[in-house]
Amino acid sequence: KAGVTQTPRYLIKTRGQQVTLSCSPISGHRSVSWYQQTPGQGLQFLFEYFSETQRNKGNFPGRFSGRQFSNSRSEMNVSTLELGDSALYLCASSLTGGPLNEQFFGPGTRLTVL
Amino acid sequence: DQQVKQNSPSLSVQEGRISILNCDYTNSMFDYFLWYKKYPAEGPTFLISISSIKDKNEDGRFTVFLNKSAKHLSLHIVPSQPGDSAVYFCAALAPGGTSYGKLTFGQGTILTVHP
Numbered sequence: 001k002a003g004v005t006q007t008p009r010y011l012i013k014t015r016g017q018q019v020t021l022s023c024s025p026i027s028g029h030r031s032v033s034w035y036q037q038t039p040g041q042g043l044q045f046l047f048e049y050f051s052e053t054q055r056n057k058g059n060f061p062g063r064f065s066g067r068q069f070s071n072s073r074s075e076m077n078v079s080t081l082e083l084g085d086s087a088l089y090l091c092a093s094s095l096t097g098g099p100l101n102e103q104f105f106g107p108g109t110r111l112t113v114l
Numbered sequence: 115d116q117q118v119k120q121n122s123p124s125l126s127v128q129e130g131r132i133s134i135l136n137c138d139y140t141n142s143m144f145d146y147f148l149w150y151k152k153y154p155a156e157g158p159t160f161l162i163s164i165s166s167i168k169d170k171n172e173d174g175r176f177t178v179f180l181n182k183s184a185k186h187l188s189l190h191i192v193p194s195q196p197g198d199s200a201v202y203f204c205a206a207l208a209p210g211g212t213s214y215g216k217l218t219f220g221q222g223t224i225l226t227v228h229p
Contacts, residue, residue: 004157033215042222043158043203048215056214090157097215105150105157 002026004093004106012112018079021109023091025072029104031055031097032074034066037088037108046089049074050097078111086113117141118206120220128228133191135223137204140185144206148217149178149189152201161202162189194227201225 005024013019025032033056034046045058049068066076072093078085088110092103119138127133135149145166150158164171164178164187171178177190191198201224205217 031215033217035217035219043205043217043219045216045218050214056216058216092157092215092217094215098213102160103215103217105159107155107157 004091004104006089006091006106006109008109009107010110010112012114013081014114015081015083017081018077019081019111021076021078021089021091021111023074023076023093023106025074025091025093026104029093029095030072031094031101032068032072033092033094033097033103034074034076035090035092036060037090038086043090046076048097055097081113083113086111116221117144118204118218118220120202120204120223122223123221124224124226126226126228127194129196130193133189133194133198133225133227135189135191135202135204135225137187137189137220138185139187139206141206141208141218142185143208144218145209146207147178147180147187148205148207149176150203150205150219151198152203152222158203191225194225196227196229199225199227 031050033048035043048056068074088108090108092105094101094103148163149161152158180187201222204220
């Protein structure tokens with residue numbers, strides 16, 4: 001079956017703009033998590049959505065937000081972009097998001113903020 | 115506050131030899147640990163995991179060891195192959211609702227296996 005897909009794969013924005021990233025989970029998976037990967041910080045958890053509700057949240061400012069649709073697809077939005085937001089944004093899906101549920105990652109969206 | 119640490123940014127080994135990747139954690143609430151492998155331009159892929167009730171889990175060439183008292187885990191790859199060259203991340207989960215969908219990752223170790 002198809003894996004996790006993320007669009008777009010690459011994005012270039014300027015400071016102050018906003019951006020929306022999309023993630024389509026594996027069919028049947030209801031949990032979608034988002035992570036930010038930077039060279040210095042590794043992968044950091046942003047938030048997790050399950051059944052259209054944000055169920056868990058990491059330590060990121062309110063400029064980072066997300067949502068999940070009834071078909072489990074998820075979007076992540078970053079407003080008022082800063083240079084430090086340049087990163088690889090990964091989403092991962094799992095059946096329920098609970099412990100022991102394997103998370104399957106998409107290829108990521110590479111965001112560059114100029 | 116880095117709760118999961120991989121102190122070796124890189125590791126280089128010869129094909130056929132053993133690769134040992136290390137990971138330390140500080141949060142005693144973590145009770146499930148995972149290793150992911152990541153190739154460039156791809157997302158991480160799950161490799162192997164271990165529950166805190168065990169001290170060893172083996173899957174083919176990959177073995178993960180957990181030392182709870184030292185809050186340390188390691189991934190052994192024997193024998194190492196050039197195709198194993200990738201970035202390896204260890205990750206941890208805490209029990210309960212606060213862990214939903216949330217993996218806490220280390221910074222990663224770049225493994226290079228030379229032919």
